[in-house]
Amino acid sequence: MSLEIRKIVTVVDETLTEMGREVSPAVRRAAALAVIANPFAGRYVEDLASLIDAGEELGKLLSERAVAALGVTGPDAQSYGKAALVGENGEMEHAAALLHPKMGASVRKTLGKGAALIPSSNKRGGPGAELDIPLGHKDAAYVRSHFDGMQVSINDAPRANEIVVAVAVTTGGRPLPRIGGLEAKDAKGEDGLR
Amino acid sequence: MPDVEVRKRVTIVEEIVHEGGPPAAKPLRRGAALAVIRNPYAGRYVEEIAPFMKDLEPLGVAMARDLVAALGGDPKMIEGYGKGAIVGSAGELEHGALWHVPGGYAMRAILGDAKAIVPSTKKVGAPGARLDVPVTHINASYVRSHFDAFEVGVADAPRADEILLALVMTTGPRVHARVGGLKAFEIKGQDGLR
Secondary structure, eight states: OOOOEEEEEEEEEEEEEETTEEEEEEEEEEEEEEEEEOTTTTSOOSOOHHHHHHHHHHHHHHHHHHHHHHTSOGGGOOEEEEEEEEOTTSOHHHHHHHHSSSHHHHHHHHHSOOOSOOOEEEEEOOTTOOEEEEEEESSBTTBGGGOEEEEEOBTTBOOTTEEEEEEEEESSSOSSOOSOSBOGGGOOOSSBOO | OOOOOEEEEEEEEEEEOOSSSSOOSSOEEEEEEEEEEEOTTTTSOOSOOTTHHHHHHHHHHHHHHHHHHHTTSOGGGOOEEEEEEEEOTTSOHHHHHTTHHHHHHHHHHHHOSOOSOOOEEEEEOOTTOOEEEEEEESSOTTBGGGOEEEEEOBTTBOOTTEEEEEEEEESSSOTTOOSOSBOGGGOOOSSSOO
16 A cells, blocks of 8 residues: 655744744754545554555655755754654554654654654644654753754645644754753763763 | 835745646636734824835835745736735734725736736734625726635734735636636726626
């Protein structure tokens, strides 16, 4: 079963000031979202292999779109996250099939590296539902300044038999981080944690 | 003259392949450029606000230029447009009306001699409020295939003392336009209507 995409959406936000203070350099975050047909909507299907393969394809497509929207090269991206929003006739396991087995490898290919777990979230919802994509540093999950989240939504998706799949990448962490913890400059980036 | 203080900018691009019908040979692209600015008149009644329209022009031109770039880079590809504003709760609707002139000026500066009035909408709203920005053909308002709307919003804006400004552009008709009326290839493009 091939991947059927109805629509692709990219969102870029750039924060220049926060609480009246300049954010320098401005933090840019991009999310790329695909609205796909859910081949298993409305019935129980045991074998989810085609969605797992779709996840690999979408990992490449969406990470490339998000990096292009940021205007940087893959290795320059600092943090990342992924999420899926399943329309009402689907199950959470469909989101899991897309996100977990194969998507990570193709995202990492775009970014050059990515030692850390890609934080993820999933839910079921209707058109216009808000999806919060968790974000974490791509090479060291404990970098505290980069714990973040990006809210996305598409007013006409997902319809009942669709799934919205999202990948987000950034050029930085929160605008004015000041709660201590591991800093990006001190991260080794070998074990994916610190 | 108050400076324009930009907190955040957001770009949204949709690429629509189909909406349940035959896939488009060339997917429709629709996009929005948003800027979150401080409302210099928030919290009090100010009689003289009109000069701020001039101050907004450079920001508007930058937004229009960036939006064309996000949609592919060629101003000749742009066939529809619209604009809108959401005023934070410490402002008044009239502050949103300040966007009419500079928003239209900015898009014409980038798109050339677009004839049609730029359709617009505005409201007072809380952070995360959504705005359906109306869209029509850039040279002839009556082109029925290009009547459209694009929903925009930013999760954390506008705060009470902010204004969210929006410009919207599209690269063509609705993806499955088929309700007749004036067609884009039939227009004279002189009076901005037909």
